[in-house]
Amino acid sequence: KRRLTWMFTELLGSFNVGDYVPWLDWLTHVSGFYARARRVAKQFDDLLEEVLEDHISKQKGNSDFSSAEDHGDFVDVLLWIQRTESFGFPIDRIVIKAQLLDMFIAGTDTISTLLEWEMTQLIRHPNIMKKLQQEAKTVANGKKHITEDDLTNMKYLKAVVKETLRLHPPFPLLVPRKSKEAVKLNGYHIEAGTHVIINNWAISRDPTNWEQPEEFKPDRFLNSTVDVKGNDFQLMPFGSGRRGCPGITYATAANELVLANLVHQFNWEVPGGVEKIDMSQTRGFIAHRSVPLMAFAVPKEK
Numbered sequence: 001k002r003r004l005t006w007m008f009t010e011l012l013g014s015f016n017v018g019d020y021v022p023w024l025d026w027l028t029h030v031s032g033f034y035a036r037a038r039r040v041a042k043q044f045d046d047l048l049e050e051v052l053e054d055h056i057s058k059q060k061g062n063s064d065f066s067s068a069e070d071h072g073d074f075v076d077v078l079l080w081i082q083r084t085e086s087f088g089f090p091i092d093r094i095v096i097k098a099q100l101l102d103m104f105i106a107g108t109d110t111i112s113t114l115l116e117w118e119m120t121q122l123i124r125h126p127n128i129m130k131k132l133q134q135e136a137k138t139v140a141n142g143k144k145h146i147t148e149d150d151l152t153n154m155k156y157l158k159a160v161v162k163e164t165l166r167l168h169p170p171f172p173l174l175v176p177r178k179s180k181e182a183v184k185l186n187g188y189h190i191e192a193g194t195h196v197i198i199n200n201w202a203i204s205r206d207p208t209n210w211e212q213p214e215e216f217k218p219d220r221f222l223n224s225t226v227d228v229k230g231n232d233f234q235l236m237p238f239g240s241g242r243r244g245c246p247g248i249t250y251a252t253a254a255n256e257l258v259l260a261n262l263v264h265q266f267n268w269e270v271p272g273g274v275e276k277i278d279m280s281q282t283r284g285f286i287a288h289r290s291v292p293l294m295a296f297a298v299p300k301e302k
Helices: 002-012 023-033 032-057 075-082 093-124 126-140 148-153 155-167 200-204 248-265
Strands: 181-186 188-190 266-269 296-299
Touching: 002 032, 002 093, 023 032, 032 075, 032 093, 032 200, 075 093, 093 126, 093 200, 093 248, 093 266, 126 148, 126 155, 148 155, 148 248, 155 248, 181 200, 200 248
Parallel strands: none
Antiparallel strands: 181 188, 266 296
């Protein structure tokens, strides 16, 4: 699944000349771009079909799936909605697969990518790691696991997450938009139908907005009102306005909970030392690490 996701997001982020010069679209055919896109789409469809068939076979003759409350996961809920038409209208298999594709791409890959960058920066900055581990220890108050209720009191954790989103936004160019009508913005005339791409990566590293923008400094957010919800235009990892990411609440909670427990329960080491960590990232719709992070989790002593 992860390999397919990488291939999918790489295609989404690839330059397609036909999108900008329609009469040159034949070059896209010649380059093999469309053939690769069809191949990846077929592989993803096969994967989603396998997931659906597996859940359908488990539900057959199983009385445990008689109501929405009894369902084991998101797929079971979607199948229950399809079977009962509880929304008042039918949903077909294609709609279900579209929902699952959104979860695979936007709901899991982005979170795991962000988590990998967070762990990378924490391992490269042991003093920051220790500070976060101390906060986790204090908040846990003897408990083995950090719970979602504990996250409210983890101010430094939230600062680490914000700083990682600033330096390594999962969507460097956000989601491309298209202007519905002509508009004049800050002296620029934008024609109707213009493709609008926001360089979120550059905004997050703009020295006019950030002191030492290339440095990983979570402390900059401790006494700052800047947030990631889209109201502060110097930091928009989830976009802004009505078209902002609808999964921001889920993504934030899921990421914070996993990160808090990783630093609370383990110390981390990398083979060869932190200076060997490759910080390059991939090109594509989502900015993955070019080389996956390899680290040893060392359980803390009781």
